[in-house]
Amino acid sequence: MDKYKKTLIKIAAIALALLVLCAGAIAAIDPFFHYHAPLEGLAYTIDSETRFYYTPGLARHSSYDSILVGSSVAAAFKPQAFAEHMGLNTHLATVDASYPKNHALVTEIALESDNDVNTVFIVLDLQYLGMPADQYHDGDIPLYLYDDDPFNDTQYLLNKQVLFTYAGGVLLKTAQGGSTPSVENAFGRPWDVIFKEVRTLQSYEEQMTVPGSLLDFSGVDGVQNARRNLDENLAPLVQAYPEVSFKFIFPPISMAYLYGLMQKGYFNTALEELAAVIEGLLGLPNAEAYFFLGMEEVVANLYHYADVVHFPDPVGERLVALMAQGKYRLTKENWRAKLDDFAALVQNFNYEVYFGGDSVPTKLADDLPALVDALAENLDRYVVLAGSNCSGAFEVPAVVREQLGRIGLMRELPAGEAQSYIAVLDGADVVLEQVGGDDVAMVAVDGLPCALDAAGTGYLSIGGVDYSIYGTGFNLVVYDKLQGCVVDSVAVQCAAMPKISRSLFAFG
């Protein structure tokens, strides 16, 4: 045999050996669970930023009797809530920014798995209802992990990043004594979530201006897309599995987003999208629909949101409990009325609660004297919760005492250093004023429970919602009895200048 043939054979043999070794290692460890469930004894990483790589594998190889699919909004729904209120063992298979086609794809994987799935929860975000019916995601998804085509597994098995970062990462984590996280923990919110009005409004401003955002509908034929999503992705799925109960959830998207829809002239289109999908779904015998968009106590309170769409786990749990009771369920008889109520809520809502205006004057104040002026002008209307947030002792600046003294606060406060300060002012009455001491829980605001932390953290909650923005200094939460809601949350600086801020962690 000549030298060239020998070299050729050597090249082929070495290449084949390397291929088998590396691809074999990936298949054996299987960091994305494409072929098998996590192996005992190995410590896997389930990374939320790449959750769309893990979702299909986990849907195939986990044990459950029900599944929840949806976008990042759906991450507020937890298996414990379904277990507690419905007695279900629910698997979370959410994929950030996923469209209805993706929901259908993941659901189909789950229904074709070895699990005996009896209930499917599909969370249909309003913002993605009108997205193209032939797209899976706001970005690419690794379809080779979603389908059963063995040929395109090359992208998984012959992938340097899977080999080194993920399969290698599993071995390294195992060697370090790590463990595989639960899906629930791994697929929890991947971000450092703060649910505050200021965050929601900041997000609103971004969404209104940034191209490609959730409020950019340029070039989108939403109604047509929504109909296609129903006809091509959702209805065929429901019809293909008549023994399975499909529960479609229309989650409570914030009023800031809904206001954005109106500002963009898209709200009526969104209503049409909803009408088309709801009517279609209710025509399917094994489908139910739950409509939380009109749930004013959630959508109108922007302290329930981390941005224009994402609400926290307690809200998710509450929704599951309501669904279990059959509440907020749409029927063929009531859905049009519910949609009309929702439209009326959005169209008639007083948005000055968020942005300030004649009806909500405190929001227009940009320093402490102006805020106190606004409160003092109609003091009976407001309840003010105050709480200090300073590490260690602090001295109340005279100018702050002077200003707050105008509405009755800090008049009796001893001069000098204080460890912490909390107070509740209801109209002209100082209901509570305390330096140091214990935490306080009381019914003080329109019959709602409120809680104040006396340890100097600034925690101020009303009705179980934490309204403080945790500025260093004094935090003030203003409840407007006329509007029936919190209209402002500010921080007052500990320094001599009585500046106020509505930014999170102001002055920190």
Added chain:
Amino acid sequence: MLFNSYIFVLLFLPLALAGYFLLNRLNHQVGKAWLLGMSLWFYAYFNFSYFYIIVASIVLNYLMNRLITRMQSRQGRIALLILTLCINLGVLFYYKYYDFFVGNINAVFGTGFVLRRLVIPLGISFFTFQQLSYIIDSYRGEVPAYNMLDYALFVTFFPQLIAGPIVTHDEIVPQFADPSKKRLNAENFTKGLTAFAFGLGKKVLMADIIGQAADWGFASVGMLNTTEALLVVLCYTLQIYFDFSGYCDMATGIGLMFNIDLPMNFESPYRSFSIQEFWKRWHRTLTRFFTRYLYIPLGGNRKGEARTYINIFVVFLVSGLWHGASWTFVLWGAMHGAASLLNRRFEKQYNRLHAGLRWLLTFGFINFAWIYFRAESIGAANLMVVKLLRLDFGAVNPAMLSVFRLPGIELANRLLSTFAGVDLLGKVPALPMMLCLAFGIFAILAMKNTNERVLAYKPSTGIALVTAVLLVWCLFSFSDVSIFLYFNF
């Protein structure tokens, strides 16, 4: 279809080779037909609608050639030649230059002609020029009577179809007719596979990685400091060489596997000591085309010094425009044209300079000109130059450094950190970038280019190992894992 794709390496290439050599045993025409069919699949895989364009182009040019060769009168042949050139250039203009032309009309005259925003058929500049050379040679009576299959295979032979080298009919058709090239040849195949592996390595392991840094830099010119701007320009200089020459090396390698010698397109161009030398080493087949079919017909150097300079400058302007429909490319061509003229005019004085200084001047100029080639606009290129001249040296942005932190390097660092307590990347974050760029510069200046490697090829276990590792490493680099960061917060 891309050379650097799973389908090409794992399915298409083995199938094309096996089919060609097996069918050649039956009948060479069937083998060639198979190769033509595979080449058309290769092309249509990008976008099937352009399949019709290339087929129509081939049929039209072939028929026009037949008409030209049969035409007796010289005027008739000239008329047919002009008609064919007009059709070819018209199609090229329509797809590649229409928007550029109309955009400029709109800008100058304030008109509102609608831009078509057409997707340019891949390789249209290459296959158009290839067929132009054929038609012109046909008019000159330099083309034998090829049959349709030979002609179509000459145009579509997939290794050179979409990115060159720009081959001439007399380089390719006779090789396919050569009986000694019909059977699998272990020597050619081994050399070809090695050339392919090195080309693939240049493209996948160098150009595609360094290119991410260049992309980042050119997308964020406004925020660059001088250090970053220098690195970004160098990255693009390396990227375009490794990308284009890597592709040509792969073409050469695949050609060799089929026993077809394709012309050398790059001969270590960054080793050049002058711009004139650079153009003898960079994209040689394009330079050859322009010399034969533009420079010489314009009069070349036969009509005096001034006309020679004009001709050279025109060639560079056209070359700039050939590279892309934008004023940035025209300016890039003009810069190289001017540099070539100066080089020619002051050659004696220039050659007296120290070789190191000449290399530095040449390499510096090439880098500088690439800024205008790569930038989105002349304004963006000027801004990059401003960034370079501002001498505002500073730290390199982590976004740029992260490009070079490859999975293997990250894993090695994690292992070091875990078991030896040394976080090397934490201490020297720029280390992967420095190593990558240093290797790139070493490779372009000191390592054998692929053609030299093929010529000096000695079969051994060492070269087998390098080839196999490169192939597998590249194959594992075709796909990655993309992180989806939810930016709506």
